[in-house]
Amino acid sequence: MASELHEAIFMAKQERHKNLFLNYRNLNHFPVELLKDEGLQFLERLYMKGNLLTTLPDNLAQKLPNLIELYLHSNNIVIIPEAIGNLPRLQSLDLSCNSLHLLCPEIGRLRSLRHLRLSNNQLKSLPPEIGDLQFLETLDVSMNLLTSLPDRLHRCSSLQHLSADHNLLSHVPRHLCRLARLTQLSMAANILTFLPLDLGGSRELQFVFVDYNVDLKGLPSYLYNKVIGCSGHVAYFLRVRSCGASPPGDDQDEALSEALLGLPAEVKAVASEADNVVPLEELAMRTLHRLYQQQWHHATDVNFPPSIPLPKSLLDLLHFPLGHCHLCTQAMFTVIYPKLFPLRHTALAAVHRRTTVSFVAYCCSSRCLRTFNLQS
Incomplete structure (x- = not known):
């Protein structure tokens, strides 16, 4: 296995590969071969799914400065070093299915980041600096221990897909209604009791999923002609016209x-x-x-x-x-x-x-x- 790994990295260096696949290699540590000498200056995409990594090297950005995608799904990563913020070209970061308890504020320095996936970790909060990611299009923080979302999240003006299913969220920040490009919001299996009054007012927001929020009884009327899922089961309400409604009475x-x-x-x-x-x-x-x-x-x-x-x-x-x-x-x-x-x-x-x-x-x-x- 070690010889195969060494050969794969050697070939990547020799042939100046832009993509390197190191999935399911039982790696306990980040391969030192990737960090020797000048590193892999030309590497753009690194896939390391299904290993046993617990952290990343501090000199990752120095040795792999042109990374566009870093795929670390299904490892045992507990902490991300502050140096992660030194990857200026990084557009996609997948840390799903790890053991993260904390996300460093330096994540906000990844100004090129478009896709951030953090599902199935142990996060109890997100740093406000996530709001500095103005090009972020996808944020997935499902299956964590979040009790709130950062107020500054509304600054992610490019955000289109936000998934926060299976957390401990009691409310959706009304600031999120200002996300003009948001098309899909998924917050199933939380403890929501109400939704922001303006939710659905944007024409762009067409898909809202709030299934398994047992105390959620009322949806803003803006959502009537949207595609929604609600009330303890998946119920896709396709766009229809009203057939009339009775005004509130006794x-x-x-x-x-x-x-x-x-x-x-x-x-x-x-x-x-x-x-x-x-x-x-x-x-x-x-x-x-x-x-x-x-x-x-x-x-x-x-x-x-x-x-x-x-x-x-x-x-x-x-x-x-x-x-x-x-x-x-x-x-x-x-x-x-x-x-x-x-x-x-x-x-x-x-x-x-x-x-x-x-x-x-x-x-x-x-x-x-x-x-x-x-x-x-």
Whole structure:
């Protein structure tokens, strides 16, 4: 086995191979032959699946500077050295099925990275620096121990596919609704109780999978014409048109309360058609938001928000509102006007009869509440 390995690396050096396959070689350590002398300066793709590696060498970037893809699926890697950030051309990094407990912040220095796969590890958190990966298109952190996702993840402006199934996530950061290119979001088998009010508002987001979140009862109405999976089993709801829905009545009050069990902490009031006057605090926040947006629009540096003398918690809310009215797009901060559309009243009832999930429209006023329907 050792002679075969030596020969494979020798041939790669002699013939200047761009791809090197060292899968299933029972390697306990990174082959020293790859790190001798000048290393393999021309190597672009290194595949080392199914070995027994526990770490990577600190001089990896120095000896293999042109790596584009590093495939380390199914090893025993516990730690990634800080030097991983010195691979300027790396576009794909697969560390799935390892023993990672921690991901170093230097991962954020891989500015060319497009695909990062970390599924089936022991990660309890992700470094905020992941938000620095502006070209990242795929992020898979399924089957870990994550209790939250980094707030700065919304800075990954190229992100298209985000998978975080089988974790301990209690909520989806509303910041993710700002990911304009996100097409697929998968967060099955977590402990979600609610989804961001704006989730699905982007035309690009077409696939949302939240199966096996047993306390999740209400989906934002934006998701109605998307492809979703929900309610404890896989239920593919294909794009259909509404066949009409009944407005909430006394017989739906209990169902509405159940659908709203896990609202964000910022919601201070759940209003109804009878509440015709928006609270003063909400009006003040909306006015501040318009001012904030105007200052942001005229700011010379778009990377820094305008300066408004408010506590950070309020500034964060101004930058990322609780949601936007599903009818008129007015920003909302502390009060919502919900409208329930139980599945039995929609065309989706025939698709999968076992689901108990309902759609909820979140409106900014009693007027929008009365006007909204699923075809708005």
